[in-house]
Amino acid sequence: MATAARTLHLPAPPKPSSPSSHHPLIPSHIRLRRRSRVHRIAASSSSDLTSFPEPTPIPNGVYVPLAAAHPAATIDVDAATEAELRENGFRSTRRTKLVCTVGPATCGADELEALAVGGMNVARVNMCHGDREWHRGVIRAVRKLNDEKGFAVAVMMDTEGSEIHMGDLGGAPSAKAEDGEVWTFTIRSSDTSLPDRIIHVNYDGFAEDVKVGDELFVDGGMARFEVIEKLGPDVKCRCTDPGLVLARANLTIWRDGSVVRERNAMLPTISSKDWLDIDFGIAEGVDFIAVSFVKSAEVINHLKSYITARSGGSDIGVIAKIESIDALKNLEEIIRASDGVMVARGDLGAQIPLEQVPSIQQRIVKMCRQLNKPVIIASQLLESMIEYPTPTRAEVADVSEAVRQRADALMLSGESAMGRYPEKALSVLRSVSLRIERWWREQKRHEALELYNVSSSFSDKISEEICNSAAKMANNLGVDAVFVYTKDGHMASLLSRCRPDCPIFAFTSSTSVRRRLNLQWGLIPFRLSDSDDMESNLNRTFSLLKARGMVQSGDLVIALCDTLQSIQVMNVP
Ligand SMILES: Nc1ncnc2c1ncn2[C@@H]1O[C@H](COP(=O)(O)OP(=O)(O)O)[C@@H](O)[C@H]1O
Ligand SMILES: C=C(OP(=O)(O)O)C(=O)O
Numbered sequence: 001m002a003t004a005a006r007t008l009h010l011p012a013p014p015k016p017s018s019p020s021s022h023h024p025l026i027p028s029h030i031r032l033r034r035r036s037r038v039h040r041i042a043a044s045s046s047s048d049l050t051s052f053p054e055p056t057p058i059p060n061g062v063y064v065p066l067a068a069a070h071p072a073a074t075i076d077v078d079a080a081t082e083a084e085l086r087e088n089g090f091r092s093t094r095r096t097k098l099v100c101t102v103g104p105a106t107c108g109a110d111e112l113e114a115l116a117v118g119g120m121n122v123a124r125v126n127m128c129h130g131d132r133e134w135h136r137g138v139i140r141a142v143r144k145l146n147d148e149k150g151f152a153v154a155v156m157m158d159t160e161g162s163e164i165h166m167g168d169l170g171g172a173p174s175a176k177a178e179d180g181e182v183w184t185f186t187i188r189s190s191d192t193s194l195p196d197r198i199i200h201v202n203y204d205g206f207a208e209d210v211k212v213g214d215e216l217f218v219d220g221g222m223a224r225f226e227v228i229e230k231l232g233p234d235v236k237c238r239c240t241d242p243g244l245v246l247a248r249a250n251l252t253i254w255r256d257g258s259v260v261r262e263r264n265a266m267l268p269t270i271s272s273k274d275w276l277d278i279d280f281g282i283a284e285g286v287d288f289i290a291v292s293f294v295k296s297a298e299v300i301n302h303l304k305s306y307i308t309a310r311s312g313g314s315d316i317g318v319i320a321k322i323e324s325i326d327a328l329k330n331l332e333e334i335i336r337a338s339d340g341v342m343v344a345r346g347d348l349g350a351q352i353p354l355e356q357v358p359s360i361q362q363r364i365v366k367m368c369r370q371l372n373k374p375v376i377i378a379s380q381l382l383e384s385m386i387e388y389p390t391p392t393r394a395e396v397a398d399v400s401e402a403v404r405q406r407a408d409a410l411m412l413s414g415e416s417a418m419g420r421y422p423e424k425a426l427s428v429l430r431s432v433s434l435r436i437e438r439w440w441r442e443q444k445r446h447e448a449l450e451l452y453n454v455s456s457s458f459s460d461k462i463s464e465e466i467c468n469s470a471a472k473m474a475n476n477l478g479v480d481a482v483f484v485y486t487k488d489g490h491m492a493s494l495l496s497r498c499r500p501d502c503p504i505f506a507f508t509s510s511t512s513v514r515r516r517l518n519l520q521w522g523l524i525p526f527r528l529s530d531s532d533d534m535e536s537n538l539n540r541t542f543s544l545l546k547a548r549g550m551v552q553s554g555d556l557v558i559a560l561c562d563t564l565q566s567i568q569v570m571n572v573p
């Protein structure tokens with residue numbers, strides 16, 4: 001690089017109190033439960049770069065990937081990001097990452113590809129629903145999409161956990177509970193389908209734990225019942241808040257204004273079924289495992305050791321779902337132990353008064369930022385879009401607030417799993433994210449959040465200081481991008497933590513690291529088979545990216561490298 005490069009080499013190194021009243025924050029008419037294509041840029045050798053063939057545009061502006069050639073000369077670029085780069089310009093790529101729950105509405109190859117083209121960074125499968133064959137099909141379809149079309153969509157497997165939930169509704173997706181109707185919730189084992197208004201409950205202690213007068217919330221309050229009689233394994237309940245009850249809906253028991261946690265609080269966080277699902281996830285090579293109803297750091301540590309022992313070195317990120325009172329009590333230790341966090345507002349809002357959810361969300365987002373863990377905001381972001389093609393203004397405001405808090409990722413649940421408008425919902429998340437991120441930059445709202453030192457080793461501290469300085473320099477100099485060359489992704493995450501104004505291009509030689517980085521704010525992960533020579537890495541990157549029109553001569557770039565612990569500022573030649 002005969003450019004004006006300055007190199008600094010550092011040494012290596014309670015819900016509503018009235019029991020039968022309707023939840024004040026849930027309108028009674030709500031019936032549904034809460035709920036890039038990559039271009040492999042290929043050339044036979046780096047000297048071929050000048051004659052690098054242009055990709056073939058197809059009418060909708062999506063580019064057909066080029067065939068892979070010699071791996072040493074390729075760079076895997078997420079084509080959805082590339083399209084955004086072309087459309088919105090270098091500095092305006094989307095920073096907030098998008099997670100889509102895959103369900104019956106989106107499990108086909110075409111639908112999955114449409115989501116990937118629409119900006120899905122992570123595909124989530126929820127082990128509460130469907131069987132393993134179904135999940136295997138989805139996971140493999142995502143992998144195929146990545147392999148054949150160059151995307152880097154990560155797969156997240158979400159465990160069922162030991163929650164109390166209803167059984168199936170005899171094959172029907174839902175049933176309507178009307179005001180005053182008497183329904184029976186039973187723990188009798190049944191392999192056959194039960195008559196209408198008799199519902200199986202999966203938790204054996206249920207009939208003993210409930211008392212007459214308790215309230216039963218279906219899916220956090222989408223329908224409500226009052227316990228009127230106990231008859232051995234059967235619990236008779238009267239519907240006090242009518243609503244649509246979905247198959248396998250979650251149940252919470254409320255007494256005197258708070259959630260009842262009797263023996264169900266003693267159930268293991270990871271059930272025996274979850275362990276089998278986890279083995280399945282490891283075998284299928286998922287990128288993340290999200291653990292439902294985490295209560296303490298211990299279970300996260302346990303699972304992480306299990307994965308290390310079982311997976312033979314492949315790295316799976318463990319995401320702690322914060323959705324219970326116990327998790328809130330042990331929040332910091334849980335976040336420290338995990339590789340990422342999900343603010344699972346659906347169940348969280350069924351366990352604490354709804355009006356507490358927003359401040360808790362903000363607290364979790366801030367803590368994750370300090371501790372350098374990616375955080376996902378989940379549930380009901382665009383709930384009305386399950387049925388309608390446009391979101392409510394309130395939903396857009398909620399999404400905006402999550403983006404403004406600079407959460408790493410937003411998640412769709414029912415909207416993408418079983419809603420009528422999965423792609424539209426994703427495009428709403430995308431456009432709201434872009435608009436709020438731009439507004440933030442225009443306002444020059446460099447937040448006052450002071451980042452504490454997060455590193456434990458001295459070597460990590462050096463990386464952290466480099467990233468803090470690089471982000472500050474990037475903002476002060478108005479650079480076009482920060483490039484970070486990273487082996488394990490750690491330096492890229494430290495940079496993401498600083499939330500710089502410009503995009504972060506993260507280059508790694510590992511496809512799995514690349515997929516995992518796809519969950520983190522502002523990172524555009526590329527796979528590049530790099531060498532130990534930074535000079536040649538940079539030259540090759542510039543050539544490849546210039547050939548794609550992703551950078552231009554004269555662009556100002558800061559480049560970091562984790563193995564060298566170096567920082568350089570330069571113009572693209
Ligand atoms: N694999 C699946 N098979 C069938 N339905 C699914 C699947 N995944 C999700 N769904 C549907 O999408 C809804 C929303 O998904 P999600 O939020 O992940 O689950 P839940 O509402 O149980 O927490 C579910 O209630 C269910 O109706
Ligand atoms: C994301 C959540 O978990 P699940 O969808 O598995 O209930 C939630 O409760 O908000």
Ligand SMILES: [K+]
Nearest residue numbers: 158159160292
């Ligand atoms: K789950």
Ligand SMILES: [Mg+2]
Nearest residue numbers: 323344346347
């Ligand atoms: Mg949940």
